[in-house]
Amino acid sequence: MEQTEINNQKLVEEIAKRIREILELLGENPEREGLRETPERVARALLEMTSGLRTPAPQMKVFNLNEDGIKYEENQIVIVRDINFSSLCEHHMLPIIGKIHVAYIVGDEGKVAGFSKIIRIVNYYASRLQIQERLVEQVAEAIMNSDIKPKGVMVIGNALHMCSYVRGVKDREAKLVSVAYRGVFKSNKSLRNHVFRLLDNTNKVNLL
Numbered sequence: 435m436e437q438t439e440i441n442n443q444k445l446v447e448e449i450a451k452r453i454r455e456i457l458e459l460l461g462e463n464p465e466r467e468g469l470r471e472t473p474e475r476v477a478r479a480l481l482e483m484t485s486g487l488r489t490p491a492p493q494m495k496v497f498n499l500n501e502d503g504i505k506y507e508e509n510q511i512v513i514v515r516d517i518n519f520s521s522l523c524e525h526h527m528l529p530i531i532g533k534i535h536v537a538y539i540v541g542d543e544g545k546v547a548g549f550s551k552i553i554r555i556v557n558y559y560a561s562r563l564q565i566q567e568r569l570v571e572q573v574a575e576a577i578m579n580s581d582i583k584p585k586g587v588m589v590i591g592n593a594l595h596m597c598s599y600v601r602g603v604k605d606r607e608a609k610l611v612s613v614a615y616r617g618v619f620k621s622n623k624s625l626r627n628h629v630f631r632l633l634d635n636t637n638k639v640n641l642l
């Protein structure tokens with residue numbers, strides 16, 4: 435889907451035309467050799483980085499814990515940690531680069547999500563103009579409403595915002611941390627703390 439769009443030559447040319455104008459307004463010569471192909475490259479990059487706006491949401495792949503006939507204790511906590519993501523801030527269209535951790539509590543039906551699908555959901559909502567706080571909410575909402583029917587979802591974002599890094603305040607250290615809660619995490623503070631502790635502890639265990 436994404437690839438088709440990037441190869442949509444008409445759309446690429448429409449965007450590239452405007453990028454050429456911007457280069458001129460910046461005092462550049464878009465005809466010089468090094469810049470000749472730049473407008474098309476920028477157009478393709480913009481289409482790639484905003485592909486989530488124009489493509490359907492990824493399908494959730496569901497696996498059943500209880501397939502062996504045993505009804506396991508519900509409440510297993512699943513964490514997909516260190517999902518690297520990049521997005522574009524909607525204020526400056528500059529990159530947001532960081533990590534997202536997704537935790538969920540398995541629901542009564544014992545359904546769990548395909549590992550990669552959680553990563554795909556993060557990438558899908560990141561591939562558009564965003565603010566980080568909305569991104570973690572959208573990911574939490576999508577997983578909470580998915581076919582795994584979890585009891586709760588927690589999505590933690592931790593990222594550098596290039597609009598504050600390379601321009602403006604130019605702070606190279608400041609990161610934005612944002613957390614979205616759904617279901618049981620909303621009211622259960624000790625469960626939330628448990629997830630934070632698990633993240634902290636698994637961070638120290640270097641398995642590979």
Ligand SMILES: Nc1nc2c(ncn2[C@@H]2O[C@H](COP(=O)(O)OP(=O)(O)OP(=O)(O)O)[C@@H](O)[C@H]2O)c(=O)[nH]1
Pocket residue numbers: 523524525564565566567595597598601602603610
């Ligand atoms: N809360 C939040 N703010 C963001 C995010 N991305 C960018 N921003 C902020 O959006 C704000 C836009 O503020 P403005 O004052 O309109 O823009 P500006 O003049 O470029 O601001 P400075 O960056 O302070 O120079 C800035 O404070 C950015 O740091 C985000 O994901 N979440």
Ligand SMILES: [Zn+2]
Pocket residue numbers: 523524525526527528595597598
């Ligand atoms: Zn910004």
